[in-house]
Amino acid sequence: MNAWFSQHRAALVRAVRRLLASPLNTLLSLLVIALAMALPLAGYVLLDNLKSLAGHASGNQQISLFMADDASRKDSAEIESRLKQAVPGAWRFVPREEALKRLQDSEGMAEIVASLPKNPLPDAFIVEPGERSPEALEALRQTFSQWPKVAHVQLDSAWVKRFDAFVRLGRMVVALLAAVFCAGLLAVTFNTIRLQVLANAAEIEVARLIGATDAFIRRPFQYFGALQGAAGGLLAGGGIVLALRWLAPPIGELASLYGAQYALAGPHALDLVAVALFGALLGWLGAHLSVSLSLRQLG
Amino acid sequence: MIQGSNLTKRYPGGFEALRGVSFEIAAGDMVFVTGHSGAGKTTLVKLIAAIERPTSGSLVVNGQNVAALRDSALPYLRRHFGLVFQDHKLLFDRSVLENVLLPLQITGFGAREAKKRALAALDKVGLLGREKAPPIALSGGEQQRLAIARAVVNRPSILLVDEPTGHLDANSAEAILDIFRDFNRVGVTVVLSTHDTQWVERYQPRLLQLDHGQLV
Numbered sequence: 001m002n003a004w005f006s007q008h009r010a011a012l013v014r015a016v017r018r019l020l021a022s023p024l025n026t027l028l029s030l031l032v033i034a035l036a037m038a039l040p041l042a043g044y045v046l047l048d049n050l051k052s053l054a055g056h057a058s059g060n061q062q063i064s065l066f067m068a069d070d071a072s073r074k075d076s077a078e079i080e081s082r083l084k085q086a087v088p089g090a091w092r093f094v095p096r097e098e099a100l101k102r103l104q105d106s107e108g109m110a111e112i113v114a115s116l117p118k119n120p121l122p123d124a125f126i127v128e129p130g131e132r133s134p135e136a137l138e139a140l141r142q143t144f145s146q147w148p149k150v151a152h153v154q155l156d157s158a159w160v161k162r163f164d165a166f167v168r169l170g171r172m173v174v175a176l177l178a179a180v181f182c183a184g185l186l187a188v189t190f191n192t193i194r195l196q197v198l199a200n201a202a203e204i205e206v207a208r209l210i211g212a213t214d215a216f217i218r219r220p221f222q223y224f225g226a227l228q229g230a231a232g233g234l235l236a237g238g239g240i241v242l243a244l245r246w247l248a249p250p251i252g253e254l255a256s257l258y259g260a261q262y263a264l265a266g267p268h269a270l271d272l273v274a275v276a277l278f279g280a281l282l283g284w285l286g287a288h289l290s291v292s293l294s295l296r297q298l299g
Numbered sequence: 300m301i302q303g304s305n306l307t308k309r310y311p312g313g314f315e316a317l318r319g320v321s322f323e324i325a326a327g328d329m330v331f332v333t334g335h336s337g338a339g340k341t342t343l344v345k346l347i348a349a350i351e352r353p354t355s356g357s358l359v360v361n362g363q364n365v366a367a368l369r370d371s372a373l374p375y376l377r378r379h380f381g382l383v384f385q386d387h388k389l390l391f392d393r394s395v396l397e398n399v400l401l402p403l404q405i406t407g408f409g410a411r412e413a414k415k416r417a418l419a420a421l422d423k424v425g426l427l428g429r430e431k432a433p434p435i436a437l438s439g440g441e442q443q444r445l446a447i448a449r450a451v452v453n454r455p456s457i458l459l460v461d462e463p464t465g466h467l468d469a470n471s472a473e474a475i476l477d478i479f480r481d482f483n484r485v486g487v488t489v490v491l492s493t494h495d496t497q498w499v500e501r502y503q504p505r506l507l508q509l510d511h512g513q514l515v
Contacts, residue, residue, distance in 0.1 A: 002409055003406075003407030003408065003409070004407065006404075006407065006408070006409045006410055007404065007407050010404050010410075202388075202390065203390050203392075205388070206388045206389075206390060206401070207401065207405065208374070209348075209350065209377065209382060209384075209388065210377060210378075210382060210401065210402045210405060210449070210450075211374045211375070211376075211377035211378035211380075211402065211405055211406070211453075212374060212405045213371075213374045213405075214371075216374075216405055
């Protein structure tokens with residue numbers, strides 16, 4: 001155990017030294033890796049924001065129940081008790097008087113409303129279900145429309161479906177991008193490690209002659225690749241965070257022009273950790289493949 | 300301890316460096332492999348260290364048939380040996396101490412114990428106090444000593460030495476050979492190849508004399 005620990009520590013120290021030994025090369029490799037990881041990460045953050053934007057845009061995932069004109073308060077009370085069971089807590093009742101009053105409050109509507117002989121608005125319920133998948137919303141709409149004295153159930157499900165399809169497509173594009181850039185990252189690590197192996201051929205030869213196993217020889221390179229990948233991942237994440245911070249004021253301004261409040265959400269700390277870990281894993285793998293191939297060629 | 304029978308080594312192109320060589324080296328022996336250049340001395344040392352494989356014949360070291368050993372087992376076999384190469388094979392981007400530490404790192408010694416052993420090995424070859432120097436700052440004889448320190452730091456049971464006196468004047472050569480004799484006296488088996496027969500009288504080793512790839 002002690003031997004294992006000291007071997008790994010020595011390998012880690014060697015890897016760090018190699019990274020620091022040629023700062024310019026290290027920096028360039030890091031930039032390439034960071035770029036490769038930043039693009040899919042940016043796509044991911046964008047999708048995340050789109051989804052939360054959809055959540056913000058209120059009304060779009062609401063279901064509105066309109067009672068029939070001849071429905072009495074008693075009928076409404078019946079629907080109320082059914083909603084209590086179906087979607088507890090996620091609905092509110094809008095009595096026709098309140099609806100009319102709101103309409104009156106809207107600019108330019110007061111006179112029109114005053115000229116009406118009687119209140120044309122029905123009682124209504126607004127339901128905001130917790131489950132927002134298009135299938136679930138559609139199922140609820142069907143249920144509600146079969147209830148007594150319910151005249152109309154409105155769900156902008158086409159919009160929800162379109163948006164959902166768009167997000168799914170976006171997710172696939174991001175996954176594809178990620179796959180392409182992962183391959184790029186592997187190739188970059190493979191290549192830098194290969195150059196290093198060639199530069200350290202003398203050391204590797206000596207180490208093998210005095211009893212080093214291939215695992216021993218690979219180890220510092222693996223650490224090198226992993227460190228490089230992790231650092232590249234963190235750099236990519238940091239870049240995204242900075243870019244979002246830079247974009248936040250103009251986006252807030254834009255949103256306020258549309259009378260909305262919206263702030264971009266950056267990647268979570270956990271996302272950054274995941275990206276760094278993933279970068280480390282890819283770097284490790286690239287280094288492993290590269291050294292194994294080189295060792296076989298060295299004979 | 301080392302037993303070769305009917306060893307033949309043929310290189311690509313057909314050159315036979317060794318032809319039907321059989322020998323036996325017992326634990327604690329001091330053996331000089333002698334012969335003209337091209338007689339097969341280095342090849343024999345390389346075969347014993349499993350750096351090269353015999354074309355035919357068998358070679359048993361510590362009860363293991365080296366000729367039939369899997370590649371993945373070679374590192375563990377080599378740890379029984381202390382190897383001193385003709386060209387030293389020192390690492391010039393590391394200090395003297397770090398060169399000696401390498402075999403200990405490979406076998407997995409803790410840092411403190413490794414340093415203690417490395418300094419002891421440097422002491423034995425008379426390089427104590429030079430541990431921070433880069434190998435390039437050492438003279439030819441000192442580089443040879445450094446190579447010896449690296450070879451013995453793991454306390455191997457067999458020392459394999461290829462042409463240790465090639466580039467040295469008589470005094471330095473004698474000092475180097477004395478070091479090997481001292482190790483032999485404490486029980487280490489020493490197999491040493493040299494074209495130089497002037498040392499035979501002083502050290503009285505067992506001789507394996509090669510001539511055009513065959514034992515004389």
